[in-house]
Amino acid sequence: MKLVVDENMPYVQPLFAELGEIVAVDGRHLDAATVADADVLLVRSVTKVNETLLAGAHKLKFVGSATIGTDHVDKAYLASRNIPFSNAPGCNATAVGEYAFIAMLELANRFDTQLKGKTVGIVGAGNTGSALARCLEAYGINTLLCDPLLAKAGDSRRFVSLDELVAGADIVSLHVPLTRDGEHPTWYLFDEQRLETLKPGCWLLNCCRGEVIDNRALIRVKAKRPDIKLVLDVWQGEPNPMLELVPLVEFATPHIAGYSLEGKARGTFMLYQALMAILNRPADKSLVALLPERWNSRLDISSSPDEKALLSLCRFIYDLRDDDEKFRKMLKNPTGFDDMRKNHRHRREFSALTLSNVGGSGVDWLSHLGFSGVGL
Ligand SMILES: NC(=O)C1=CN([C@@H]2O[C@H](COP(=O)(O)OP(=O)(O)OC[C@H]3O[C@@H](n4cnc5c(N)ncnc54)[C@H](O)[C@@H]3O)[C@@H](O)[C@H]2O)C=CC1
Numbered sequence: 001m002k003l004v005v006d007e008n009m010p011y012v013q014p015l016f017a018e019l020g021e022i023v024a025v026d027g028r029h030l031d032a033a034t035v036a037d038a039d040v041l042l043v044r045s046v047t048k049v050n051e052t053l054l055a056g057a058h059k060l061k062f063v064g065s066a067t068i069g070t071d072h073v074d075k076a077y078l079a080s081r082n083i084p085f086s087n088a089p090g091c092n093a094t095a096v097g098e099y100a101f102i103a104m105l106e107l108a109n110r111f112d113t114q115l116k117g118k119t120v121g122i123v124g125a126g127n128t129g130s131a132l133a134r135c136l137e138a139y140g141i142n143t144l145l146c147d148p149l150l151a152k153a154g155d156s157r158r159f160v161s162l163d164e165l166v167a168g169a170d171i172v173s174l175h176v177p178l179t180r181d182g183e184h185p186t187w188y189l190f191d192e193q194r195l196e197t198l199k200p201g202c203w204l205l206n207c208c209r210g211e212v213i214d215n216r217a218l219i220r221v222k223a224k225r226p227d228i229k230l231v232l233d234v235w236q237g238e239p240n241p242m243l244e245l246v247p248l249v250e251f252a253t254p255h256i257a258g259y260s261l262e263g264k265a266r267g268t269f270m271l272y273q274a275l276m277a278i279l280n281r282p283a284d285k286s287l288v289a290l291l292p293e294r295w296n297s298r299l300d301i302s303s304s305p306d307e308k309a310l311l312s313l314c315r316f317i318y319d320l321r322d323d324d325e326k327f328r329k330m331l332k333n334p335t336g337f338d339d340m341r342k343n344h345r346h347r348r349e350f351s352a353l354t355l356s357n358v359g360g361s362g363v364d365w366l367s368h369l370g371f372s373g374v375g376l
């Protein structure tokens with residue numbers, strides 16, 4: 001069996017080697033010839049999976065994407081060929097939620113204000129939006145959720161319309177799939193008109209797909225509205241973001257919000273489970289056995305941290321400033337965006353750090369935030 005696999009997928013050898021020959025490829029530039037005799041194709045978000053790529057791949061038994069998003073996959077085409085497809089819903093949701101939470105703490109620190117007391121609007125309340133909401137609620141932040149599809153499906157949480165969210169939120173964080181069709185398409189959901197209605201001093205974060213914001217309009221609006229502060233992990237036209245947009249952004253990263261070690265590992269592992277089910281073979285390997293141990297040193301805290309101390313704790317896990325600095329330098333190189341993603345040193349999730357409360361009580365919220373705890 002020949003498995004064509006994106007070279008940026010960790011743990012492929014231990015999970016798939018028993019099935020046959022693994023051919024690791026640069027997913028951005030994968031061509032039809034390389035997949036022509038493949039039995040299995042495992043991709044990430046940078047590979048367009050469509051008829052152009054697969055028309056000659058007659059042996060294909062399975063396509064998997066180790067991602068949450070599926071906008072790069074022509075699922076109707078795969079269905080028309082009866083090729084089973086799986087993605088990895090939720091695999092890196094914790095990573096995205098923690099990234100957005102940390103970014104908000106960083107913004108508060110940079111502008112000498114407090115995250116505490118602000119209202120955060122979350123557009124899209126699925127896996128990543130809910131992961132962010134959990135962090136925010138653990139820290140006592142008021143959230144507004146907009147998700148017309150979940151509202152219609154009977155989700156019991158309280159939802160508001162997008163207009164209400166934008167009118168009421170000091171911070172807006174985007175967590176929707178990229179869609180062009182249906183009742184609630186998200187392509188340019190934040191167009192010029194919508195961007196202009198953001199509250200004075202609003203912070204806008206995009207960790208989902210670049211094209212959910214009209215980036216050209218964002219440049220125009222930002223010129224008129226310097227009060228708006230931006231965090232962008234995703235960009236229209238990746239891997240070539242509009243270079244004039246980058247200096248307007250407070251924290252800029254190359255689509256790595258979901259790049260925790262755990263998140264990437266879960267993505268590969270979910271495809272392993274899906275493929276084994278299709279091949280009718282036991283999926284007897286363990287994800288926990290693949291991952292490195294949690295950090296074995298624990299951090300003692302004597303009292304509930306204030307916001308500055310919380311930011312320090314978060315920076316211990318992930319210092320967003322480092323990636324932002326690297327990104328701005330890397331962009332000078334034409335392949336910088338993808339190079340930085342390829343060589344990214346995956347961060348751990350909050351749960352990798354064990355906190356111990358040596359002083360008193362009142363720190364339970366840190367375990368709700370995601371940290372592992374001893375006596376919290
Ligand atoms: N920056 C990164 O590294 C990552 C980006 N993503 C992106 O984030 C997207 C969301 O991920 P998840 O939360 O896990 O997906 P999900 O499918 O669990 O949740 C998305 C939610 O958005 C809602 N939605 C759809 N259209 C909407 C609209 N017009 N307005 C409001 N809500 C709408 C859906 O009902 C759904 O509940 C993915 O599709 C992917 O494109 C995901 C993981 C990592």
Ligand SMILES: O=C(O)C(=O)[C@H](O)COP(=O)(O)O
Nearest residue numbers: 044045046067068069092258
């Ligand atoms: O899961 C998703 O959806 C994502 O956006 C991924 O985290 C993006 O990572 P790559 O698949 O491009 O490595």
